[in-house]
Amino acid sequence: MIGPVAYRLKLSQELSRVHNVFHVCNLKKCLSDDTLVIPLEEIQLDDKLNFVEEPVEIMDREVKQLKQSRIPIIKVRWNARRGPEYTWEREDQFKSKYPHLFENPPAPTTS
Template sequence: MAPYEALYGRKCISPLFWDEVGEWNPLGPEIVQEMRNQVQIKRDRMATVQSCQKSYLDTRRRDLLFEEGDWVYLKVSPMKGVKRFGKKGKLSPRYVGPFQTLEKVGPVAYRIVLPKYFGKIHDIFHVLSLKKSFGQQEPHFLDPKSIQLWPDLTYEVVPTQIMDRKEQQLRSKTIPLVMLSWENLLAQDFSWERETDMRKFYPYLFG
């Protein structure tokens, strides 16, 4: 008698045997074939579940297709003082452009014509990083010449004005905070920052 059977009063169903528990003792090719059959059943069931999940998602998803010569905007991410503070603070994504599509590269990627001042930025982008241009543009579209874009499609923004002040009370100390507006960003991107850091790196805000 196996230890599991002695402890629980029934035989153990191991990953190598999913059949009903009984006294059948398969040997050699029989156990190998049974294992293969059961593994295939599990794979078929998993494939069915994944197919259902994909169909649910596809009902609300639309394919983004661009033709050669279409004008598109490129999604970029403003970062709060990455180089200055050594910490990342990603804000809401923005779009720069427009740029012209050159060709489709693979099922979900496009090559676009980038200006020379973009430097070493690769010119192939996933379709989710692009937005079609339709003439009248929204406020969060930026002039690419107004920012210094990095190869990972981020750029550094600087604060322009102190909008509010408050103090954060901790156990043993009080930390003064300031709410800042950021260059080329909307009110939804106002953020609270430590006043000591802002005085050190952006003294012009307190002049």
């Protein structure tokens, strides 16, 4: 404790980029659950210490019909550490950011 509302925590070397002083309102009691533990070497962080999650594959495609337009959307599977995570994204915006996912288009389905 370094004051009435701040604590300095001893962090491991792997967390050396994390500031070690915390205001008490940011600290919460934690009950450990070993099934949720993620090895630190598997976590990717950017320069601002945000989790980096990358898209893995495109799972599905749809066209969203609005009053006067049609918007192609895709269902994307992410490499989230808390388990499979899927989101619907606008295809045009996603393609400009992650063009490598569009290099091998899916084969057309036949009926």
